[in-house]
Amino acid sequence: MSEENFEQMLSDYSKTVHNGEIVEGEVIDVTPDQIVLNIHSKSDGIITKSEYSNDSSVDLTEVVKVGDIMEAKVLKVNDGEGQTVLTYKRLAAEKGNKRLEEAFNSHEILKAPVVQVPNGGLVAVVDGARVFIPASLVSDTYEKNLERYNGQEIEFVVTEFNPRRHRIIGDRKQILVERKKELQKELFERIHIGDTVDGVVKNVTDFGAFIDLGGADGLLHISEMSWGHVENPKKVFKVGEEVQVLIKNINGEKIALSMKFPGQNPWRKAAEKYAIGSIVTGRVARMTDFGAFVELEPGVDALLHVSQISREHVNKPSDVLRVGQEIEAKVTDFNGDEHKISLSMKALEDMAPKHDEMATAIGDILPEEAVVEEAPAEEATEE
Numbered sequence: 001m002s003e004e005n006f007e008q009m010l011s012d013y014s015k016t017v018h019n020g021e022i023v024e025g026e027v028i029d030v031t032p033d034q035i036v037l038n039i040h041s042k043s044d045g046i047i048t049k050s051e052y053s054n055d056s057s058v059d060l061t062e063v064v065k066v067g068d069i070m071e072a073k074v075l076k077v078n079d080g081e082g083q084t085v086l087t088y089k090r091l092a093a094e095k096g097n098k099r100l101e102e103a104f105n106s107h108e109i110l111k112a113p114v115v116q117v118p119n120g121g122l123v124a125v126v127d128g129a130r131v132f133i134p135a136s137l138v139s140d141t142y143e144k145n146l147e148r149y150n151g152q153e154i155e156f157v158v159t160e161f162n163p164r165r166h167r168i169i170g171d172r173k174q175i176l177v178e179r180k181k182e183l184q185k186e187l188f189e190r191i192h193i194g195d196t197v198d199g200v201v202k203n204v205t206d207f208g209a210f211i212d213l214g215g216a217d218g219l220l221h222i223s224e225m226s227w228g229h230v231e232n233p234k235k236v237f238k239v240g241e242e243v244q245v246l247i248k249n250i251n252g253e254k255i256a257l258s259m260k261f262p263g264q265n266p267w268r269k270a271a272e273k274y275a276i277g278s279i280v281t282g283r284v285a286r287m288t289d290f291g292a293f294v295e296l297e298p299g300v301d302a303l304l305h306v307s308q309i310s311r312e313h314v315n316k317p318s319d320v321l322r323v324g325q326e327i328e329a330k331v332t333d334f335n336g337d338e339h340k341i342s343l344s345m346k347a348l349e350d351m352a353p354k355h356d357e358m359a360t361a362i363g364d365i366l367p368e369e370a371v372v373e374e375a376p377a378e379e380a381t382e383e
Contacts (some may be wrong), residue, residue: 007274011013015075016041016042016077017039017041017073017077017084018077018272019074019075019076019077020073020074021073021074021158022071022072022073022091023037023039023041023045023071023072023073023074023075023086024039024069024070024071025037025038025039025040025045025069025070025072026038026067026068026069026070027064027065027066027067027069027070027188028044028066028353029066029067030060030061030065030066031060031061032049032059032060033048033049033060034047034048034049034060035045035047035052035060035070035088037062037070037072039072039084041084043078043082043083043084043205044083045072045074045083045084045085045086045087045090046083046084046085046086047070047072047087048085051075051085051086051087051088051089051090052064052076052088052089053088054089055115057144070088071091071092072086072087072088073086073087073088073090073091073094074086075087075090078125082111089128091128092127092128092129093128093129093130095127095128095129095165096125096126096127096128096129097129097168099126099127099129100126100129100131100161100168101161101163103126103158103350104158104159104160104161107157108157109155109156109157109175110126110131110155110156110157110158110170111153111154111155112124112125112126112131112153112154112156113125113151113152113153113154114149114150114151114153114154115130115154116150117146117147117149117150120134120135121133121134121135121137121138121146122135122138122149122154124154124156124170129168130168131156131158131168131169132167132168132169132170133154133156133169133170133171133172135174137159137169137170137172137173137174138172138173139172139173139176140173140176140177140180143185148304151210154172155172155175156170156172156175157170157171157174157175158170158171159171159174162241168211178311180215182215183214183215183216184216184253185215186215187213187214187215187216188215188216188250188253191213191247191250191255192247192250193247193248193249193250193279194245194246194247195246195247196244196245196246196247196261197213197244197245198242198244198245198249199211199212199213199214199218199242199243199244199245199257200212200240200241200243201237201238201239201240201242201243202217202236202239203239203240204233204234204237204323206222206232206233206234207221207222207233208221208222208224208225208233209225209233209237211243211245211257213220213255215330216253216255217255218245218247218255218256218257219254219255219256219257220243220245220257220258220259221256221257222257223261224248224256224257224258224260225259226259226260226298226299226308227260227264227265227266227298227299228295228298228299229286229298229301230339243259244257244259245257245258246258246259246260246261256374265299266297266298266299266300267299267300267336267339270300270334270336270341271334271336273296273301274296274300274331274334274341275331275334276331276333276334277330277331278330278331279328279329279330279348280296280302280328280329280330280331280343281296281326281327281328282294282295282296282302282326282327282329282343283295283324283325283326283327284321284323284324284326284327285301285323286323286326286368287316287317287318287321287323288317289306289316290305290306290316291303291304291305291306291308292304292306292309292317292321293318294327294329294343296341300339300341300345301341302331302341302342303340303341303342304317304329304342304343304344304345305342305344307346308329308332308342308343308344308345308346308347309321309345309346310345310346310349311346311349311350327345328345328349329343329344329345330344330345330347331343331346331347332342332344332347352363
């Protein structure tokens with residue numbers, strides 16, 4: 001070793017460090033709870049687990065290895081045992097704070113992982129600096145379970161920066177609101193009444209379902225869910241389900257949807273299938289005091305008036321019929337424009353006597369004709 005190099009080495013190892021100084025060193029030893037750093041001073045630098053990270057469960061041997069070069073900040077030149085106490089996390093936090101201050105001033109959108117979910121919000125870490133995002137600023141809708149964000153990377157902007165008071169606030173909500181406005185604008189420029197579009201079921205209520213169209217929600221009312229009768233939307237749709245819907249109406253920011261596609265309208269061929277005089281079969285769908293509504297097929301109901309149920313007097317339909325019962329009836333009236341069909345069971349009863357009288361008449365004639373035809377044969381036999 002040359003004299004010059006030897007003197008340089010002595011100089012390096014004899015240099016004095018001061019509290020608050022940032023030093024660089026090489027890891028010469030690491031245990032689960034401590035890192036030893038050669039900082040080219042009279043003593044080695046020590047970084048304890050608590051000064052490396054706020055995560056008490058971290059195993060330092062899993063994040064640092066011998067030979068790594070690290071920067072740290074001097075906390076205490078001599079801890080009483082001749083060692084220099086260093087901090088890694090505080091230096092990282094200072095750098096992170098500087099990064100956050102720049103983002104705060106420029107309104108930059110940051111992306112960072114959520115490391116903690118305390119009561120009332122989320123904690124994200126940017127370059128070692130912690131940012132608190134209140135629950136009210138996590139989303140543009142109510143979030144019941146914030147735990148689902150734990151470990152995820154999220155985007156936010158810094159809306160308040162005061163490191164001296166340990167108050168650095170992030171806001172994710174305004175990003176979502178702005179993006180939705182952009183998507184909403186694009187959506188309304190693209191859709192028109194009569195268009196068929198794809199969407200995702202966002203919420204289901206007793207009166208309908210709200211469909212996310214990608215920028216705005218549309219209402220699919222229960223009466224527009226099918227050409228047939230829908231009793232409970234929650235039995236038909238599930239949140240998250242993909243659906244295809246028809247834009248029925250647009251009123252400002254309100255979008256009315258439908259699943260009654262014109263090509264599937266059962267009334268298009270109803271005039272042929274349910275012409276006056278036709279004998280049809282249907283299912284009793286619902287009843288009132290004045291009659292029963294009979295479903296001939298999904299979307300096509302017909303009225304069976306109480307006076308047309310039987311030749312005998314019927315006080316109310318429920319006295320002789322039940323919901324779900326299959327019946328046979330005759331079509332007595334058809335109005336395609338108003339989607340109205342009238343049925344009669346009594347008309348079928350009225351037809352029965354005519355068949356009975358005809359059968360009796362035939363029965364009265366046939367025996368006599370049979371005797372006339374058979375007589376010659378009997379005479380021939382006797383002969």
